[in-house]
Amino acid sequence: MIQTMTASILVVDDEPAIQDILTWSLAAEGYRVATAGSGEEALTRVGEQDFDVIVTDIVMPGLNGLDVLERLRVLNPRASVIVMTAYAALETAIVALRRGACDYLEKPFSVDVLKERVQRLLQYRETIWKDGLVRRAVQPPSAGLTLVGESDAIRSVREQIALAARTSSSVLITGESGVGKDLVARAVHAASSRHDGSFVPVNCGAIPEMLLESQLFGHVRGAFTTAVQANPGLFVTASHGTLYLDEIGELPLQLQVKLLRVIEDKCILPASDTTPVPVDTRIIASTNRDLDREVEAGRFREDLFYRLNVVHLTVPPLRERRGDIPILVDHLVDRLNAKLGTRYLGVERDVLWSLSGRPWRGNVRELENVLERTMVLGSGDLLSLRDLSPDQGSPHGEPPQDLRGAVRRFERQHLMDVLAATQSDKRKAARVLGISLASLYRKLRGETVDAPEQPN
Ligand SMILES: Nc1ncnc2c1ncn2[C@@H]1O[C@H](COP(=O)(O)OP(=O)(O)OP(=O)(O)O)[C@@H](O)[C@H]1O
Ligand SMILES: [Mg+2]
DSSP states (O other), rough: OOOOOGEEEEEEEHHHHHHHHHHHHHHEEEEEEEESSSHHHHHHHHHHHHEEEEEESSSSSSSSSSHHHHHHHOOOOOOOEEEEEOOOHHHHHHHHHHTOHHHHSSSOOOOHHHHHHHHHHHHHHHHHHHTOGGGGGGSSGGGOOOOOOOOOOHHHHHHHHHHTTTTTEEEEEOOOOTTTHHHHHHHHHHSSSSTSSSSSEEEEETTTTHHHHHHHBBBBBSSTTTOOBOOOHHHEEEEETTEEEEGGGGGGHHHHHHHHHHHSHHHHHOTTOSOEEEEOOEEEEEEEEHHHHHHTSSOOOOHHHHHHHTTEEOOOOOOGGGHHHHHHHHHHHHHHHHTTTTTOOEOOHHHHHHTTTTTOTTTHHHHHHHHHHHHHHHOOSOOOTTTTTTTTTTTTTTOOOOOHHHHHHHHHHHHHHHHHTTOHHHHHHHHTTTTTTHHHHHHTTOOOOSSSOOOO
């Protein structure tokens, strides 16, 4: 637990005068204060020790505060960051908050305001710490919905979520199984003005057609033999909120017609009733099927497809954003600790290497399962390679791959082997591999250097 008075604070500002004032006034409150005169220096400091709070300027020569913020979240995810912005730079402040800052101060501000904000932040962290929700403390209130990841792909998904949340348009989320489609749907709802309304998930593939029809659109009492009670239907339940139609590709054609009608008319007609009920329901649909192809094959109505596909969000597979694996592991270990009642601090570095090289056909859900099994069987503070049994590969097996995919896989495995042999000394590894350090980093982040080829 953090003791408010002995909290450690890093002040980052390129102007020595400001550095001095902030340092002096925070130290006078009893905090341990360190300073950095640039973004680069801040990262070095953070590499040396963990801070509870980081107060950073946004505009600095070299690495600016926003860049620093991003890297800090990886290096010192427990730190709470307050950014200092120039007057009228509200947009920058918003970007900073989106990227994980907890608060911002508009310059010029008085030191009293700074002290008060720091104290409030520390108290907030302390309360959360007491509740055992360690890392959630530094995340926004919708922490359960945090879409973890700093890859360009996930960042772009986050930006699109924010845009989609501003409207009530239908959203179609596509992506392989386990990539996080449910999480994205919930995040759109939570960030929208409908967040006080209900978020109602329905799995279109898991419910028999007739039941699904009455569940969605409701029925009056006695509409059919087992309809003992009237049921308004989930469309009505989700009115002023969001109806999440999971696995929309499984929706039977007859219900597709009905859904289209409700979307167009904005009212429903419960079975055996003649009075239309107006509904104001936002629809988010998701699928791991290729809906375009389903439309072509006549299994999915084209008109409905266009109605649902007003905003299209694609969540990329985990193997295309391997750089997110370390931060996801961190997040999932926390989450699983809470679920399993364990207290692992994380994983050893070679476990990370091993996990980074896997194909992850089942995406984040598979990663979560692998970690869960490892945590159940493991011991100690950190999960080691011994805990991670070698048969925890992809349960989906290896599908046939094209040459490019196979070469990439081999390359990745080879990188991991060389890194293991050099005890993760990346300079040495790059030398052994005969490539530059920069290109080793690029490869480790999962960036593909070659342009993707369009299959004919
Ligand atoms: N970026 C992420 N950050 C944190 N957790 C994630 C992320 N992506 C996925 N998860 C977690 O992985 C698990 C699977 O995600 P989710 O259920 O959203 O996938 P899905 O795409 O809906 O899968 P399916 O197609 O099988 O329904 C969940 O526990 C989810 O919380
Ligand atoms: Mg899902």
